[in-house]
Amino acid sequence: MVLNRERADAIRATAHQVREDVVRMVHAAKCGHPGGPLGMADFMATLFIEHMQLTPENLHTPERDRFVLGNGHTCAGYYALLAAQGIIPREELMNFRKMGSPLQGHPHRNATLGIDFSTGSLGNSLSGASGMALGARLNGWDTRVYSASSDGESQEGQIWEAATSAAHYGLSNLTVIVDFNNIQIDGEMRQVMNVRDLREKYEAFGWHAVDVDGHDVVAVDAALCAAKDETERPSAIIAHTHLGKGVSFMEDQPGWHGVAPNDEELEQALAELEALQP
């Protein structure tokens, strides 16, 4: 079923909130990674609001869905979404990356805050997510396990070890969304180390795989729904995005992978986001 207008608008509104939170959080931390989470906000909001539906009420239900953030450096957006879901207290967001805060610079597993897996070292995510999917199946649960990854993380060999075993064990309860923005720290992914067509690669590994516009919440929702219909294969959604989406001076700029905006840049970013408010 196609996402109705009301639901799509709710997702867009949350994505907008996440973008504002991200630039504020990274600005307050004086360091961090704003570009990635701005680019991922639309598909992440679609996943969290329409599909995972993680709430303070179901947080400790063993059978609930799980999430692993493979590109852990983009966690400002993840934390902002968990705050939007009422799990992380909003006031904690401004303590991101600060001494004593559970909102570490890269995600650290935390049952109370709904952070299901420790990440930060690229490549480890899909193995962990596969283990969770296998564990859910062993337990006889309907749990779905979602993992976000990226074109950069796909350069790690372990991703392909996990892609092999997830298909071998038919983990149809596993879905990975790959943030494909052609940007990594040292420049354009295709220049640094071209991972080529990830849909074709995942298909060759035995997965159900699709390309989507990662900013089109209706298309992302449809891809997530299709993944649920799979009964024998894990699913990969290659989400084509723009790093820094919504802030003109950050868009598609590798320099905004891991730099905090200064006061002036924050003002400009918030003004631009305000103008885009859905």
Add this chain to the structure above:
Amino acid sequence: MPLAAPSTAPLHVGEPSKIATRQAYGEALLELGNTQDDVVVLDADLSGSTKTKAFGKAHPDRFFNLGVAEANMIGTAAGLACMGKVVFASSFAMFATGKAWEQIRQSVCVPDLNVKVCATHAGLTVGEDGKSHQMLEDITLMRVLPNMKVIVPADAVEAAQAIRVAYETPGPVYVRLSRASTPVVMGEDYKFELGKGAILRQGTDVCIAACGVEVAEALIAADLLAAEGIQAQVLNLASIDPLDEALVAQAAETCGAILTAEEHQTRGGLGDAVGQAVLRHKPVPVDMAGMDGQFGQSGTAEQLIAHYGLDGASLAKRAKALISRKA
């Protein structure tokens, strides 16, 4: 004044039978799986050698072969642990701790997950496979990790108990196991405890603290020394992390000198662990038998142990030299 010595651990009586610790692991794991539904076992295409195959046959629904991909095996173990499983992951020590060290650190130790890395074919006694397979750095790599517990069983009796203890102990545990059949030295009524060492022989002239296959060699050394009128205390320090620092301090007090023995690099290994404890609590002369910054080579287990000075006779000689350094 010497502290009161605790009672000596029960020793195996009579001619020792020889069983590989990996064999004991396979049997203990099968037994554990028969009673504990939450045990899941992973292997990386070596289940015949690591002896996890028996578990796989009895519990095919809870056994997963990940193929030749150790990093993914450890990550998968971490994910399973997140879903409430107690995961035993096995491969050769070289690959389990060498190839997958980063995954053990990031995905298992950082979040303190219930993953038990039980690695076989550790140390020189792998033998003919040579230096690529003789893992001599795994104790170092594992004991340096926060949250990781490190156990090096001396024999089949202790290995079987260590598996049960690993299951009962929350969080990551590393168990180092051997390929070669080695003497059973611990008595059947011996009880392994995490963080506790065992006195296998009382003595006051020198202490030989060993782990793994070197415990049997230490006992041979003590016999040779006794024939010369030297009374050597022998410790089995299977629990390397946490280490029984009180026992080490007591040995330093009682004997005035400690020789460590391991089929592993002394740098970061048992020698290092004991050395740190001695420095902290009771500085006395320490010598460390083991690999001193070199790789091994092909040969039989017995030849290699003798060549690198880790047989009973070599340990006895080294212990005598150490005694001459006592204050």
